[in-house]
Amino acid sequence: MGGKRMVGVACRLVAAAAALSLALTGSALAATPTAGRDGDRSTGVAEVERNGGHRGTVEALRTLVRQGVPGATAEVREGRRVRTVTVGVGNLRTAEPRSTRDRYRVGSITKTFVATVLSQLEAEGRLSLDDTVDRWLPGVVQGNGHDGSGITVRALLDHTSGVYDYTSDEEFARAHLLEDGFLRHRYDTLPPERLVAVAMGHEPLFAPGTSWGYSNTNYILAGMVIEEVTGASYADEIRRRVIDPLDLEATSVPGTRVTMPRPSGRAYSKLDPTGTGRTHDVTRLNPSIAGAAGEMISSSADLNRFYSALLGGRILPAEQLARMKSVIEVRDGLGYGLGLTRTELSCGVVVWGHGGGVHGSVSQAVTTEDGKHSLAYNLNSDWVGDGQGVVEAEFCRG
Numbered sequence: 001m002g003g004k005r006m007v008g009v010a011c012r013l014v015a016a017a018a019a020l021s022l023a024l025t026g027s028a029l030a031a032t033p034t035a036g037r038d039g040d041r042s043t044g045v046a047e048v049e050r051n052g053g054h055r056g057t058v059e060a061l062r063t064l065v066r067q068g069v070p071g072a073t074a075e076v077r078e079g080r081r082v083r084t085v086t087v088g089v090g091n092l093r094t095a096e097p098r099s100t101r102d103r104y105r106v107g108s109i110t111k112t113f114v115a116t117v118l119s120q121l122e123a124e125g126r127l128s129l130d131d132t133v134d135r136w137l138p139g140v141v142q143g144n145g146h147d148g149s150g151i152t153v154r155a156l157l158d159h160t161s162g163v164y165d166y167t168s169d170e171e172f173a174r175a176h177l178l179e180d181g182f183l184r185h186r187y188d189t190l191p192p193e194r195l196v197a198v199a200m201g202h203e204p205l206f207a208p209g210t211s212w213g214y215s216n217t218n219y220i221l222a223g224m225v226i227e228e229v230t231g232a233s234y235a236d237e238i239r240r241r242v243i244d245p246l247d248l249e250a251t252s253v254p255g256t257r258v259t260m261p262r263p264s265g266r267a268y269s270k271l272d273p274t275g276t277g278r279t280h281d282v283t284r285l286n287p288s289i290a291g292a293a294g295e296m297i298s299s300s301a302d303l304n305r306f307y308s309a310l311l312g313g314r315i316l317p318a319e320q321l322a323r324m325k326s327v328i329e330v331r332d333g334l335g336y337g338l339g340l341t342r343t344e345l346s347c348g349v350v351v352w353g354h355g356g357g358v359h360g361s362v363s364q365a366v367t368t369e370d371g372k373h374s375l376a377y378n379l380n381s382d383w384v385g386d387g388q389g390v391v392e393a394e395f396c397r398g
Contacts, residue, residue, distance in 0.1 A: 054083055056393035061087050061377075069384045070268055071098040074377035075300035076394060077308065084300075090265020090380060092279070103250050103264040103297050104378040105287070106363045107356025110253075110296040111219050115157045115339025116310065117226055117237050119320040127229050129154040129323070129338075133161075133221060136228040140193075141221065143200040151208045153225055156218040157338040158328055162204040165215035166195045169202065176289055179271035179280070182359065186285045189256050192220045195291065212328050212336065216293035219339075223292025234292050246309055250299035258284045261297065267360025268381045275383035282360040294358055303365035303376035307353050310340075312371030325352070347396035351375075357382055366391060 054076060061072055071088030084100040121127050133141050133148035133156065141148030146163060155161040166172060175181040176188075199217040206213060223234035230237055235253035243251050252261065260283055269282045287295035298306075309315050316324070325342065327335025333344035343366070344350050353366035362382055367374035375394050 054085065054394065056397045057390055058085055058087070060390040060393045061085065063389065064379065064384055067384045069379045069381050071265060072377060072379050073098045073100055073102045073104075073300060074375065075100060075304055077304045077374045079372055092266065092268065096265070098265050098380070099263050100301075101250075101263050101299065102378065103261050103299050104363060104380070105260075105267065105358045105361040106296050106298045106303065106365075106378075107290065107294040107358040107361065108216075109298070109303065109354045109356040109363055109365055110290070110292065110294045111339040112307075112310070112354045113238050113242055113296065113339075114219055114222050114226070114234060114292050115324060116315060117234065117241055118153065118157065118222060119316050119324055119338065120241055121226070121229055123317050123320050127153065127225075129157070133225070136225045137221065140196060140224070141200070145203045146200055153222070154338070155208055156222045156225075158212075158336060159214050159218055160209050160212055160328060161215070161218055162206040162208050162211070162213065163215050163217045163221070164199040164202040164205060165213075166198040166217050166220070169198050172198050177271075178273070179277075182271055182282070183280075186282070187258055188289075189286055190288045190291075192224055192291050195220050196224075212330060216290075219293035220291050226292075238296075242306070242315065246305055246315075248298065248302040248306060250297075251302045251306075252297045254287050254295060254297055256286055256288050258286050260284075265380050269360040270383045271359075285359055287358075290358055294356055300365075300376040300378065303363075304367070304374040307365050307367040307376075308371040308374050310371070311352055311367050311369065345392055345396050347392075349395045351391065351395060364391070368395075
């Protein structure tokens with residue numbers, strides 16, 4: 001789901017225990033085994049690249065596999081040209097390779113979809129992003145210094161609200177993120193109200209508007225606001241407003257469904273913050289633990305289509321898109337807008353998108369300012385570190 005890392009900035013990538021705290025993950029790219037290509041003998045995994053090129057990107061990905069990632073899948077789009085690559089396996093038991101058509105859990109990439117829907121609602125005059133949270137969710141954000149009357153919807157979307165991140169609660173982590181707790185409770189349904197209540201048990205991170213701090217609770221609340229404004233679930237609004245119009249056939253908002261749609265590989269985690277110990281198959285889980293902060297499922301092709309359409313101005317009016325792209329500078333070259341990150345790479349290229357992590361899955365999707373050069377990837381593990389070299393290889397070294 002979320003966490004504290006932007007494209008290429010390793011603030012924190014913990015194993016499965018903190019995978020739900022991974023928000024702006026480091027990036028990685030991939031490619032898919034097809035007939036007529038031998039396996040990669042140096043890493044012991046199947047590898048194939050369709051349409052050629054992007055050798056630096058593939059090599060950066062292979063480095064991650066050497067470091068322990070079971071497998072990766074990704075797609076690169078440049079105008080009408082599409083290139084796909086996979087490295088490694090999607091199933092450790094059968095050694096079945098990953099597929100370029102794989103569906104996977106995208107974690108905090110969900111946040112861009114949620115922010116897009118709220119921006120559409122603003123464009124329609126159904127709410128203002130300057131509305132207070134209390135206007136739509138009276139009495140929900142209160143306790144231990146939290147006060148929804150002083151927090152705007154915009155502050156939820158750009159993480160300037162100061163609302164505590166429920167995934168940082170130690171008791172919650174033991175019960176739902178770490179090994180023993182996750183294995184006991186992986187199929188539990190966690191309503192958004194319960195997740196918000198966990199956050200309200202703590203003091204705010206800071207006074208609203210005085211700083212920046214990534215909090216998954218912000219987007220749980222944002223999903224609740226969508227439901228209050230529209231009378232429909234945030235999942236239904238995402239489907240109606242984004243998934244269906246863009247024909248994102250591999251994209252879904254699963255709710256409490258524990259299984260993955262096919263085709264998909266398996267997802268693996270150590271369920272330990274050190275990233276060591278046994279490897280667990282964590283493919284099946286109840287995604288309500290992430291909710292509007294990170295429950296969605298998609299594919300590399302769909303993510304590229306979505307971000308290309310968003311940055312290309314085909315989803316939002318110009319005014320709302322500009323507001324999404326108005327970023328808080330988190331550090332040099334790294335900014336966070338409304339569910340959208342801006343990263344300036346070493347070569348000066350600027351990419352927009354989001355990253356996401358959830359148990360056994362780390363994903364990243366980025367695109368250039370004009371939406372014409374896009375990269376989306378997924379790793380089917382959560383214990384291997386930063387993949388910034390892959391994004392740098394793709395956008396800076398070709």
